[in-house]
Amino acid sequence: MADRYAMIDESSLLHYLFYPRRQHNKPSDGAFDLAVPVESDILIVCRAYPGITGKPWILYFHGNGEVVSDYDGIADLYNNRGLNLLVADYRGYGASGGKPAFTEMVKDAGKIFDFVYSHQYFRSGADKTKWFIMGRSLGSISALELAALFPDRLAGLIIESGFISVAGLVRHRGLPSPGDLSTLEKECRDLAAKIKLPVLVIHGEHDRLVPLNQGKDLYETLGSEQKELVVIPRAGHNDIMFVDSQKYMDAISDFVSD
Numbered sequence: 576m577a578d579r580y581a582m583i584d585e586s587s588l589l590h591y592l593f594y595p596r597r598q599h600n601k602p603s604d605g606a607f608d609l610a611v612p613v614e615s616d617i618l619i620v621c622r623a624y625p626g627i628t629g630k631p632w633i634l635y636f637h638g639n640g641e642v643v644s645d646y647d648g649i650a651d652l653y654n655n656r657g658l659n660l661l662v663a664d665y666r667g668y669g670a671s672g673g674k675p676a677f678t679e680m681v682k683d684a685g686k687i688f689d690f691v692y693s694h695q696y697f698r699s700g701a702d703k704t705k706w707f708i709m710g711r712s713l714g715s716i717s718a719l720e721l722a723a724l725f726p727d728r729l730a731g732l733i734i735e736s737g738f739i740s741v742a743g744l745v746r747h748r749g750l751p752s753p754g755d756l757s758t759l760e761k762e763c764r765d766l767a768a769k770i771k772l773p774v775l776v777i778h779g780e781h782d783r784l785v786p787l788n789q790g791k792d793l794y795e796t797l798g799s800e801q802k803e804l805v806v807i808p809r810a811g812h813n814d815i816m817f818v819d820s821q822k823y824m825d826a827i828s829d830f831v832s833d
Contacts (some may be wrong), residue, residue, distance in 0.1 A: 580677035583741065585733060586753035592713075592741065593675040594640040595667040596658070608670075609661075611690045615681045617672040619631035621687065623696075624650035624660040631705040631730065631831050632659040632690060633698060634721075636714030637735070638813075642669035652820065657731040657827040663687050663717075670724040677716065678739065684717035686725060707831055712785060712812065715793075716741065717762075717772045722770045732799075733827060736782060736812055738789040739763050739796055747786065774802040775830040779810030789817065806832050 583589070584715025602622060603743040622643035633653065633705025639647070643662045653660040653799055661786050666673035673679065677759050688708075691697055707730055722732040738744055740763035742756035764768045778790030787806065794804045805826040812819040 578678060578682065579759050582753050582756070582759070584678050587751060588745065588753060589676060591748070591750050592639075592744075593665075593667070593676075595665070595669075595675050596640060596642050597669065598612035598642050598644055599670040600644045600790070601818070603650075606647065606650065609694075611683075613664075613666075613679075613686045617666065619664055619666065619672075619683055619687060620670045621661055621663045621691070621742055622646065622810050623767075623778045624654060624662070626654035626659045627657050630659055631707055632661055633709050633733070633827075633831070634691065635660055635662045636684065636708075636710045636717040637662055637664075638714060641765070642712075644669065649816070651817075653827075656824055658828065660830060661691060667741075670672050672782065680717060681720050684721055688721055688725060688728075692725075706729050707731045707733060709735065709827075710737055711735045712737060718754075719767060719770065722772050723766050726770075726772055729772055731775070731830060733775045733777070733830065734793060735777040736785050736790070736815060737776070737793055738780060738785050739767050739793045740753075741803040743789055744785065745791075747789070759787070764796055767793060768798045772799055772800050772815075773830070774799045775826060776802065776804045777826055778806055779805050779812060779814070779815040779818070780808050781810065782812045782815070784812040 606624045609621045637719045646662045667675040708718045740760045742760040776794045
């Protein structure tokens with residue numbers, strides 16, 4: 576449940592764990608923005624990058640310090656593989672309203688997916704579109720929650736540079752803990768163990784922000800019988816897509832097309 580994050584949300588840790596940017600530009604050619612209502616007065620902006628009609632969509636929760644506009648120059652990597660990409664912001668990021676907090680971030684993820692899953696644009700003929708969830712770094716929290724919440728609606732889960740619990744990230748970075756986070760960590764581990772969807776985990780060999788051992792821990796804890804761990808040699812946290820973009824995109828396109 577989202578209220579597992581209450582202790583963190585009520586502490587000064589939020590200043591160390593969220594890096595919101597207000598940058599937002601007009602969509603690139605072929606792309607468009609969707610404003611998803613998550614509260615009566617708060618909209619979360621998502622940016623859609625359509626590739627080929629009828630092909631799968633990836634609902635992508637980006638990393639910290641990023642905004643949907645950053646993917647204007649990245650979406651072609653997905654579109655060129657026949658993949659449609661929909662990138663979601665968080666509260667306080669880009670043109671989205673509100674202020675970032677983990678409780679709201681988790682709740683908003685479910686509302687965003689409900690909105691796009693039932694949206695007429697994303698229907699493929701008489702059938703629902705095939706959906707995958709992807710979370711990068713901070714976005715792994717939203718992605719894991721959705722994978723556990725909507726297993727019947729999803730075809731698979733992709734985690735890039737991710738982790739099981741923010742509690743582990745707090746320890747790794749030596750941040751001031753607001754109290755005992757062991758309950759949070761246990762609940763997040765239990766959540767990961769519940770996930771039975773096919774899973775792809777991608778991690779950089781030399782990631783120092785979220786070390787590879789956290790990605791391996793997540794991979795081993797996930798309850799799926801169909802899962803794969805792809806390590807990108809020489810890659811860190813923020814260059815993982817570019818150090819070996821061929822291997823990175825091959826892993827994603829192969830996973831989605833299986």
